[in-house]
Amino acid sequence: MGPLELAVYRDDWRDAAQFRMRAAFVKAMKQRGAAPKRAGKARKKASDAPSNTFSQLSRHSFVEMLDDDEVETLPERPKPGPSYPVTAAKVAARLLLARLFDGRKDVLDRLKLAAPVVTIDVAERDLLQAVIGNWQDVLFPEGVRVMDTGNLGRREDFDMVSLAMTQPRKTKDTGEFEKQALSALCLGLPFVAISPDAESHLPAVVLKSDPIRLVLPSIDARVIALAIRVVTGKPCRELLEDDAARLLTATDLSIGIRFDRSPEECLAQLKRLVDLRRVPASVRDISLDDLHGMGEAVRWAKSVIADLKMWKAGMPWSAIDAGACLEGPPGVGKTTLPMAMQRSAAEQGIKLELASCSHSQFQGAGDGHLGHFMREMTSFFASARAKPRPVLVFIDECDSFADRSKLRPSHSHADYVTACVNGLISELDGISSSRDGATSSREGLILLGASNDLSRCDPAILRSGRLNRIIRIGLPDLNDLEKMYRFRLGGRLVHDDLQEICMLSLGSTGADVERIVKDALRIARHASRDLMLSDLRAVVSPEEDRDFDTQRRVAIHEAGHILMDVLNFGAPENVLANIAAVGQRGGATVRTKSPPFAGTYSDYRLRLETLIAGRTAESLLLSEHSHGSGGRRGSDIHLLTTTAAAMVGSLGLAGPVPLLFFGSLDDTEELMSYPEVRRAAHEELQKAAESCLAKLTAHRPVLEGIVKILLQARRIDGLAVADLLARSRIRS
Incomplete structure (x- = not known):
């Protein structure tokens, strides 16, 4: 270890030790329930006591420092120690x-x-x-x-x-x-x-x-051992293999190495992260273990497969949770899950038949009139029941089987829709007469549905005993995106860090990732060379063709969202924003982990402020907002409307008559049909806009700083926003 490296090691060891002592002291005070005054006296007493300063370590050799397992005490420093842990x-x-x-x-x-x-x-x-x-x-x-x-x-x-x-x-x-x-x-x-x-x-x-x-x-085993020693305060007795260490990124080190873990626990976490980067070389034959960002859905599928083994051994079918429905935006993997489930079952020695259908498939039979629809549906389920059990019956487009209660008597196709839904319910219940009059049983049939929006689906389809388990699939977070890229890259770019690609891809689905990788491979193929990281970057963040004013407006919009998110909900490590133009999206702000939400009026008010912050930031810095907040389902305006309408007409949180129930919280169309709900919802949105504007105005320098970073780097995380806020408070 050279003199410069030793000096850095000393400084970081000192800062990390001070933070650990600070954290331990705070924890002890919390456990003892000490009053702030007592805590202050204890802190002063600790500072007056003899301490083991880092300068004493200069008398030790480097090996002795690594093997030093003595209990640390707070080094003497005139200034208080760091309030944030030293990261690996x-x-x-x-x-x-x-x-x-x-x-x-x-x-x-x-x-x-x-x-x-x-x-x-x-x-x-x-x-x-x-x-x-x-x-x-x-x-x-x-x-x-x-x-x-x-x-x-x-x-x-x-x-x-x-x-x-x-x-x-x-x-x-x-x-x-x-x-x-x-x-x-x-x-x-x-x-x-x-x-x-x-x-x-x-x-x-x-x-x-x-x-x-x-x-x-590059990061190597030696620097990892030193980082573990500094962050945890304890020596690392085992080194990673060099080839494993080379696979880890700086982010991996911060994830795996934490002050509250032992060196052994840190190494275990790092080895787990190494395994995540060692992906299958082929993208064929996807199994459940290859599906990422679908945690609950994959767990359900694996549970069913485990139960199938027991069913074959004599367990009654009624004990199996054999009905579920997936809900999520297009491209998140809803239609991929059945095929992955079939392959995973085969890997465990279970032959699982797959039968897939959809509303459009039934309606496309013949000329689409009711008789042809019903005949096609009956034929499909009869064919599914004829297959050797077990059979996975996958029903796509469940929301096309519309809610019968929402059909107005004057609806021109009310009878058609009602008959279609009734027919599906009959099939789901397994009551289908064969030619000899016998009744088929549902035993051995696993029912799995999929929908982009289950609020439009008839609730009877989702009743217990049918597609009763609702599994919602959201957009993948950074960790899931990297796994998706690694899988689809099939062993390519194994030594490259994909974090920037993943951050620029936030808001994308698994289908988007597949398209991005295919387009990048096409670029490399046409250039007659192997795939490079720059090929992925060229697809996910192509040469900017938007003029500067448009880029700045997008940056201001996303800056408003991420600033308000951090102000209102904290946990900045879970928030990210970018201004990458991916598909129809000009930018995105994503929170990868939901904050605590008790469902109070205050909670919903903060949510409204965060949703309206992009539009408000545009008005604040540009004097006029654009149409970027609305125009489609899932837009800021759409989410603001649905949230405010639910607060007023369904959740009893706001409005002149909060004790009245006007309709289901997800039935915005019905709620907004009442004039009093419309007026009260708009008033709530105006209040949120005013309070949001006040917060953004108070933090305008920070907002402008975020915009600058987004224009330069095209992305920013919540920790950087929190740092800007902290600096702003210090200056003020």
């Missing part, structure tokens, strides 16, 4: 950067004494962000005045110039980009440029200036 990603980035310059002490000396141009390539996206945020503290702990190329000042006021690029340079921005870089170079100050790849990201004038080219080392 940050530790790894700082150690790797220090290791790099320990090996190139000549470059560090030149940066201090001369005016070299130094480029640092950091291929891994999360390491890049950590290096950008920490390089000054690592290389110049005594302090240095750094000028950014985008904001040049007087030469005498600065010691060096820096340039950080996270996105490849774009042709249309070349002129101004090169001009700024050239002006910075002409100052004759040390110049540090950090990017994923200098050749594709940095200005041409920087590459022509005879730079010293450096590449940050």
Whole structure:
């Protein structure tokens, strides 16, 4: 370990130890129920007591430090310790950067004494962000005045110039980009440029200036062991295999290595993450284990398969949960689950027959009149029952079997719809007479439905004994998206970090991921080469063809959403936003884990504020909002309307007559047919808009900061938003 790396190790160990002591103290106070006054006295007493400062560790060798298992006490520092844990990603980035310059002490000396141009390539996206945020503290702990190329000042006021690029340079921005870089170079100050790849990201004038080219080392087993030692405070007795360590990203380290875990637990988590990246080489024959983002649905399917084994051994069919319906937006894998279920059953020695149908299939028989519809449906179920049991009967488009209670007497096809629903219910109950008059049994038939919107489906179809278990499938989160990409890539890009691709894909479905991978493979195929990460990036985030004003409006809209989300619901680690144009979507803000929601008026009010924040932010910063909040089901305006209508007409939370029930909370059309509900819902939305505007106005500098980051990086996470908020509070 070189001197720079040792110094970084010391600093990070000290900060991590202080945080652990702080966390332990707070936990102890909570457990004892101590009053704040007592806690303050205890804290003062602890600070006056003798401590084991880190300076004492300088007398130990590196091996002794790693093996030191002594109980830590809070090091002496005049300032309070950090309130946020030291992350493994940050530790790894700082150690790797220090290791790099320990090996190139000549470059560090030149940066201090001369005016070299130094480029640092950091291929891994999360390491890049950590290096950008920490390089000054690592290389110049005594302090240095750094000028950014985008904001040049007087030469005498600065010691060096820096340039950080996270996105490849774009042709249309070349002129101004090169001009700024050239002006910075002409100052004759040390110049540090950090990017994923200098050749594709940095200005041409920087590459022509005879730079010293450096590449940050990759994450290895040694730096992982050090990170575990720093974060947990305990030595890591076992090292990962080198090939396994190379598969891990900085994000993986932060996920797996936490201060509240032992080194053994951290290693177990890291090994689990390594296994996630070692995916099957073939995308054929999808099984349940290959389906991601469908947790509850997969668990139900596996449970049914396990029960099928017991049924064959004599367990009664009535004990099996053999009826379910999947609900979710198009493309989330509803129609893939039956095939995966069939294959997984086969892997366990169970031959599961599959019979699939849909409303449109029945209606497409003959000329579509009722007799042909019923004959086709009866024939299908008869065929399904004739198959060797067990049989999985999959019914798509369940919402096409509309709710009979919502049909007005004047509806021209009321009798047709009613007869179709009645026929399906009869089949689901397994009551179908054969030619000899016998009655078929449903035993051995597993019923699985699928729908984009079950609120439109007749509730009798979802009754107990039919498709009674409702399984809702949402959009995949970052972890699920990476698993989807890894599976569909079939072993390609195994050493590449897909986090940026996943963040830009937020809001996409499994079907979208499949299309993205196919398009990327086509790009590589046409170029007669193997797939590259840049091919995926070109598909998921193509060259921006929107004008700057449109990009800025989208950034403002998403900035409003993510800022209000963090303000209202906290847990910033679960929120992300991007302005990537994927399909019909110009941007997205996604919360990967739902916050606590008690269903009070206050909870719903915060939800309304968050939904209306995009539109409100546009009005605040641009003086006028666009149509981007509405126009389709699932839009902000649609969700605002359904939520406010439910609050007033169904949930008893608002309005002049909260004790009256006007209809089901998901039947917005019926609720909004009442004038009093419409008026009260609109009043609630106006109140939410006013309170949202007040919050955004109070945090306008933060809102503008988020917009700037989105325009530069095209994505931002909630932790970055929380950091901007914290800085804003400190300044104020």
